[in-house]
Amino acid sequence: MTRTILTGDRPTGPLHLGHYVGSLQQRVALQREYATYVLIADLQALTDHFDAPEQVRANVLEVMLDYLAVGLDPAVATMVVQSQVPELAELTMYLLNLVSVARLQRNPTVKDEMRQKGFEADVPAGFLVYPVSQAADIAAFKADLVPVGGDQVPMIEQAVELVRRFNRTYPGASGPVLVEPEALLGPVSRLPGTDGGAAKMSKSLGNVINLSDPADEVARKVRGMFTDPRHLRVEDPGTVEGNPVFAYLDAFDPDRAAVDALKARYRAGGLGDSVVKARLTEVLEALLAPIRRRRAEWARDLGGVGRLLDEGTTRGRAMAAATLAEVRRAMRLYGS
Numbered sequence: 001m002t003r004t005i006l007t008g009d010r011p012t013g014p015l016h017l018g019h020y021v022g023s024l025q026q027r028v029a030l031q032r033e034y035a036t037y038v039l040i041a042d043l044q045a046l047t048d049h050f051d052a053p054e055q056v057r058a059n060v061l062e063v064m065l066d067y068l069a070v071g072l073d074p075a076v077a078t079m080v081v082q083s084q085v086p087e088l089a090e091l092t093m094y095l096l097n098l099v100s101v102a103r104l105q106r107n108p109t110v111k112d113e114m115r116q117k118g119f120e121a122d123v124p125a126g127f128l129v130y131p132v133s134q135a136a137d138i139a140a141f142k143a144d145l146v147p148v149g150g151d152q153v154p155m156i157e158q159a160v161e162l163v164r165r166f167n168r169t170y171p172g173a174s175g176p177v178l179v180e181p182e183a184l185l186g187p188v189s190r191l192p193g194t195d196g197g198a199a200k201m202s203k204s205l206g207n208v209i210n211l212s213d214p215a216d217e218v219a220r221k222v223r224g225m226f227t228d229p230r231h232l233r234v235e236d237p238g239t240v241e242g243n244p245v246f247a248y249l250d251a252f253d254p255d256r257a258a259v260d261a262l263k264a265r266y267r268a269g270g271l272g273d274s275v276v277k278a279r280l281t282e283v284l285e286a287l288l289a290p291i292r293r294r295r296a297e298w299a300r301d302l303g304g305v306g307r308l309l310d311e312g313t314t315r316g317r318a319m320a321a322a323t324l325a326e327v328r329r330a331m332r333l334y335g336s
């Protein structure tokens with residue numbers, strides 16, 4: 001039987017290099033082998049952007065354009081808008097009974113994000129429970145595999161717990177209804193931000209290089225990147241570890257030997273930041289130029305792009321509705 005992938009992104013802004021190595025690359029590589037569903041998670045975006053609905057709405061099509069630009073093929077991968085599938089919200093309600101508030105408060109990614117957003121004192125209930133809504137997304141599509149960045153591993157663990165608990169609590173007449181998912185991490189599961197801070201590259205932190213950034217913007221962002229603050233003069237020895245310019249070269253430069261040679265020269269002293277940054281700009285341009293070109297082509301027909309998204313959403317909704325019918329039966333709900 002064909003195995004299923006479900007993954008997605010929050011339409012809080014355009015997709016960036018972190019998405020590419022963390023998840024998009026894997027989706028594109030596997031889309032013909034797996035039944036692939038990709039969720040534009042606008043409900044989840046509202047959990048911390050409830051007061052910016054216009055921003056969330058505007059980014060739905062932007063994220064869809066990013067998908068098409070990186071090579072997700074609407075002929076094989078199904079792109080779905082989360083808020084158009086009310087069955088996902090329904091399953092969230094059922095799963096919420098199967099997790100304790102204490103367990104939700106222990107999720108390390110949610111804890112980090114609450115700190116970042118200043119939510120510790122007064123966290124919206126919807127934000128605290130977003131891992132449950134994400135588990136519902138995964139479960140409704142009966143996904144086997146979820147390609148995600150490292151920050152999402154605790155979410156998949158919670159999804160597995162919820163699926164197990166559901167199947168134990170509501171055994172279906174002909175076997176378990178929900179499927180235990182597994183996370184699939186990318187080759188780089190956590191790309192740092194251009195600021196070299198402790199947080200990963202994130203749309204909401206302003207430390208991103210977007211897949212849709214024009215070439216001069218990419219060059220400007222690379223020039224402004226954090227490097228090694230003790231590497232003041234060209235002749236000073238520099239540190240490669242924790243230096244995001246080298247982290248990006250590791251992630252994106254296909255010429256491993258050239259990167260190793262640059263690292264050795266940087267460590268020894270005598271290699272200026274500007275030379276390493278020029279190399280990185282070149283490497284990123286080779287990756288981003290075709291993505292930018294495809295994006296511009298698709299953007300000429302936004303009506304058509306919207307229709308592809310609507311068609312995907314219709315197919316996705318049918319899938320979720322079929323699972324929910326089984327869920328209701330297993331739960332012996334009135335009318336099922």
Ligand code: ATP
Nearest residue numbers: 009010012018022148149189190191201202203204
């Ligand atoms: P926001 O700041 O709004 O949360 P985000 O940049 O974290 O945005 P998401 O939409 O939350 O992006 O994440 C979508 C997917 O991309 C997830 O699987 C996540 O793990 C992955 N991802 C996001 N940022 C990175 C990164 N810097 N490195 C690797 N994977 C990432």
Ligand code: MG
Nearest residue numbers: 010151202203
């Ligand atoms: Mg995020």
